[in-house]
Amino acid sequence: MRNTLFRFALLALVSVMLLTACGQATAVPTEAVVEPETTEPEVVEPEATEPPEAEEFVFGMLMVGPYNDHGWSQAHYDAGLYVEENLPGARMIYVDKVNPADRPGTTPAQLAEDLVAQGAQLVIFNSDDMKDSATEFAQANPDVYVIMASGDQVWADGNAYIPMDNMVNIMGRMEYGKMIAGCAAALTTQTGQIGYLGPLINDETRRLAASAYLGAEYCWTEYLGNDPADLVFKVTWIGFWFNIPGVTADPTQVADDFFNTGFDVVISGIDTTEALTEAVRLRDAGQEVWAIPYDYEGACEGADSVCLGVPYFNWGPAYLETIMAARDGTYASNFQWNAPDWADINNPDTSAVGFLSGPALGGEAAGLLDQFIAELAGGLNLWTGPINLQDGAPYLADGEVATDLQVWYLPQLLEGMEGQSVSE
Amino acid sequence: MAKNTAASRRRKTIWINVSFQSAAFVLALLLTTVMLLAVGAPPFQAYRSILVGAFGSVGDIFDTLIAWAPLLLTTMGVLITFSAGLWNIGIEGQVTLGAIFTTWILRLLQESGLPPWLIIVLGILAGIVGGALWASLAGVLKTFGGVNEIFGGLGLNFVATALTLWLIFGPWKRPGTGSMSGTLPFPEELWLPAIPGFRLSPWALVLSFIAVVVVYFLLRGTHFGLRLKAVGKNMRAAYLLGVPTWQHMLASFLLCGVFAGLAGALQVTAVYHRLIPSISSNYGFTGLLVAMLVNFHALWAVPVALFFAALNIGSVHLPIVLKLDSSLSGVLQGLLVLLVLMVEGARQRLMSRKIIPAEPASGEEVQS
Numbered sequence: 142m143r144n145t146l147f148r149f150a151l152l153a154l155v156s157v158m159l160l161t162a163c164g165q166a167t168a169v170p171t172e173a174v175v176e177p178e179t180t181e182p183e184v185v186e187p188e189a190t191e192p193p194e195a196e197e198f199v200f201g202m203l204m205v206g207p208y209n210d211h212g213w214s215q216a217h218y219d220a221g222l223y224v225e226e227n228l229p230g231a232r233m234i235y236v237d238k239v240n241p242a243d244r245p246g247t248t249p250a251q252l253a254e255d256l257v258a259q260g261a262q263l264v265i266f267n268s269d270d271m272k273d274s275a276t277e278f279a280q281a282n283p284d285v286y287v288i289m290a291s292g293d294q295v296w297a298d299g300n301a302y303i304p305m306d307n308m309v310n311i312m313g314r315m316e317y318g319k320m321i322a323g324c325a326a327a328l329t330t331q332t333g334q335i336g337y338l339g340p341l342i343n344d345e346t347r348r349l350a351a352s353a354y355l356g357a358e359y360c361w362t363e364y365l366g367n368d369p370a371d372l373v374f375k376v377t378w379i380g381f382w383f384n385i386p387g388v389t390a391d392p393t394q395v396a397d398d399f400f401n402t403g404f405d406v407v408i409s410g411i412d413t414t415e416a417l418t419e420a421v422r423l424r425d426a427g428q429e430v431w432a433i434p435y436d437y438e439g440a441c442e443g444a445d446s447v448c449l450g451v452p453y454f455n456w457g458p459a460y461l462e463t464i465m466a467a468r469d470g471t472y473a474s475n476f477q478w479n480a481p482d483w484a485d486i487n488n489p490d491t492s493a494v495g496f497l498s499g500p501a502l503g504g505e506a507a508g509l510l511d512q513f514i515a516e517l518a519g520g521l522n523l524w525t526g527p528i529n530l531q532d533g534a535p536y537l538a539d540g541e542v543a544t545d546l547q548v549w550y551l552p553q554l555l556e557g558m559e560g561q562s563v564s565e
Numbered sequence: 566m567a568k569n570t571a572a573s574r575r576r577k578t579i580w581i582n583v584s585f586q587s588a589a590f591v592l593a594l595l596l597t598t599v600m601l602l603a604v605g606a607p608p609f610q611a612y613r614s615i616l617v618g619a620f621g622s623v624g625d626i627f628d629t630l631i632a633w634a635p636l637l638l639t640t641m642g643v644l645i646t647f648s649a650g651l652w653n654i655g656i657e658g659q660v661t662l663g664a665i666f667t668t669w670i671l672r673l674l675q676e677s678g679l680p681p682w683l684i685i686v687l688g689i690l691a692g693i694v695g696g697a698l699w700a701s702l703a704g705v706l707k708t709f710g711g712v713n714e715i716f717g718g719l720g721l722n723f724v725a726t727a728l729t730l731w732l733i734f735g736p737w738k739r740p741g742t743g744s745m746s747g748t749l750p751f752p753e754e755l756w757l758p759a760i761p762g763f764r765l766s767p768w769a770l771v772l773s774f775i776a777v778v779v780v781y782f783l784l785r786g787t788h789f790g791l792r793l794k795a796v797g798k799n800m801r802a803a804y805l806l807g808v809p810t811w812q813h814m815l816a817s818f819l820l821c822g823v824f825a826g827l828a829g830a831l832q833v834t835a836v837y838h839r840l841i842p843s844i845s846s847n848y849g850f851t852g853l854l855v856a857m858l859v860n861f862h863a864l865w866a867v868p869v870a871l872f873f874a875a876l877n878i879g880s881v882h883l884p885i886v887l888k889l890d891s892s893l894s895g896v897l898q899g900l901l902v903l904l905v906l907m908v909e910g911a912r913q914r915l916m917s918r919k920i921i922p923a924e925p926a927s928g929e930e931v932q933s
Contacts, residue, residue: 235885236881236884236885244881245632245846245848245851246628246632246836246877247632247881248836251628269746270745270841272746273746343734382745
């Protein structure tokens with residue numbers, strides 16, 4: 142009998158696990174199915190059958206995660222909607238959850254071809270995962286325009302340059318967003334200890350963590366008059382963009398460790414909101430802690446008591462410009478690394494990167510943060526020497542300003558930062 | 566006369582089984598339809614969209630076949646362990662290790678001057694060895710360590726994933742930086758040849774079909790298969806009858822690992838042409854689902870795996886054409902497995918009450 146019960150329990154466990162795997166492979170079915178977007182009558186797309194007012198231009202988008210993830214993918218999806226709103230005749234078709242776990246046996250290049258078969262004249266690849274596929278697709282389909290967000294393939298000066306007439310690389314200069322986040326953290330911390338919840342280690346994540354540190358150090362010393370040696374800035378990498386139980390370090394645990402060892406502000410560099418959630422939990426328990434999420438404009442929602450603000454991407458304007466150029470026949474391959482619009486970094490029509498201050502940012506700190514943003518707008522460049530790499534090797538001599546190449550391909554964290562610089 | 570009665574009873578049982586399974590399928594379809602209607606989505610357009618996505622063009626059919634081949638392999642693998650009464654959840658890790666070993670050999674030999682076909686063959690063989698070794702670890706944990714294969718397999722899956730990430734972002738990272746795109750793609754001459762103009766490698770299909778034939782005859786026509794089933798049905802009785810039980814359990818793990826490793830090798834040589842973070846593509850888990858549905862029948866795995874592959878590939882069209890979440894295919898797969906298991910339980914209960922003439926689910930194979 143015990144044996145039967147045990148077998149039954151195992152069978153139940155396995156069934157649940159498999160179904161969960163199924164669900165994972167298809168990501169939160171219940172939530173996804175009840176999403177209002179899926180219930181709207183436009184699923185039959187009447188506008189596609191009606192005579193278009195303007196010449197139709199179909200663009201396709203491949204997103205690495207769910208289109209409604211409140212993070213990286215949704216920022217791109219929203220940008221697609223922005224293009225639809227602002228470019229008469231533009232119509233977006235998309236495939237989300239484009240990754241081998243969710244779409245077994247498929248490659249982004251293959252899915253891009255599906256989009257083209259459905260009429261897409263331009264395809265957006267939105268993730269570093271898709272870099273090879275984007276290249277493969279662009280080379281195999283020279284008549285289809287390609288946007289590879291976050292890539293550097295067509296950067297003539299870059300390390301991975303491959304000339305492709307039909308590709309544009311677009312990336313926002315999030316370094317500024319991270320500097321502002323670092324400044325907000327430094328202006329708020331009571332203990333002088335800031336934690337950075339990092340994803341995996343690569344050029345992009347290294348330079349973003351370093352940017353947060355530069356912003357924090359500047360505001361800590363210049364605005365608060367503190368000794369830089371008193372600022373502790375520690376980076377802990379979890380190993381991936383989100384939690385994979387048993388594989389990555391648990392971001393909840395990492396955030397918790399930060400908060401319980403004297404770090405009272407945690408800046409998140411990962412795609413999910415564990416730092417914010419953990420900060421809310423501890424704040425509710427009476428602990429004075431704060432957090433700064435990442436990626437998506439609306440990330441602070443529901444965490445008013447702890448959220449100092451969020452640096453976010455605004456892909457809409459660059460997508461609009463490129464898609465418009467493709468439609469008008471003025472498209473030209475180029476690499477874009479777009480800065481914020483310093484006149485108003487939160488202008489949805491002009492700024493590639495923004496920072497929305499959170500409700501938990503104190504009044505005095507908010508004033509100083511505005512001052513910092515104004516300084517950046519005025520030309521303050523924190524990537525100016527003397528700066529050493531983490532191992533003490535000189536990175537920038539006194540007064541030397543880093544080139545884009547030096548920033549993009551930052552080889553290590555910076556001196557003064559704690560944490561691992563390279564994967565070992 | 567007695568022979569005729571037995572044959573007629575057997576036919577009747579087969580029909581009853583088919584009826585129950587069909588009922589489960591129809592019920593799963595009905596429930597999915599109700600779910601779609603509840604959220605205001607057009608069910609027939611959705612099903613049509615999946616069908617067109619999977620079989621609408623030659624390219625779509627080939628894409629479905631690309632997903633079908635490794636799924637068949639993992640299904641064949643778990644059918645062997647199922648026969649021995651083992652839940653080889655660790656098959657995901659075994660696929661992954663197959664891919665890692667293949668990548669390792671291709672990296673090692675790509676500049677060796679050896680002919681590319683030889684490097685590919687050696688890479689695939691290495692993948693088979695990698696999968697088998699990883700499976701044997703789960704087997705050893707089970708047979709000598711007393712660790713339940715489910716928990717051992719789960720743990721090994723985590724280790725395999727962590728190992729993949731470490732390799733991609735560590736020792737095997739691209740020049741200058743680690744990338745989620747995986748390791749640097751191999752040169753085209755190290756890709757398993759594909760049908761011109763398409764991505765489908767006929768070699769992957771051939772190897773998968775060979776696997777089906779091998780497993781079919783292994784389970785139906787060999788003493789080894791018969792003993793494996795004896796171990797699976799009643800290990801103690803098998804032991805008392807002289808079947809070396811732990812050896813058979815370990816052998817079933819090893820064989821499963823061979824097919825899983827081959828699937829991993831094909832993922833590298835025929836599909837992605839490099840090592841990527843999720844190289845197993847969940848084919849191990851999906852293979853378990855298929856195996857549960859086909860109830861030891863290797864040949865039935867062919868259409869059922871094709872159905873699952875078609876769902877995966879076809880569902881891509883749901884967001885493109887209907888702006889529907891492609892989770893629908895997962896819902897349908899999950900419901901199908903759940904309902905087939907439930908219906909099978911109901912059938913057995915009915916049989917035990919003698920309402921229906923009793924016969925073991927896999928009895929016909931055991932007899933053969």
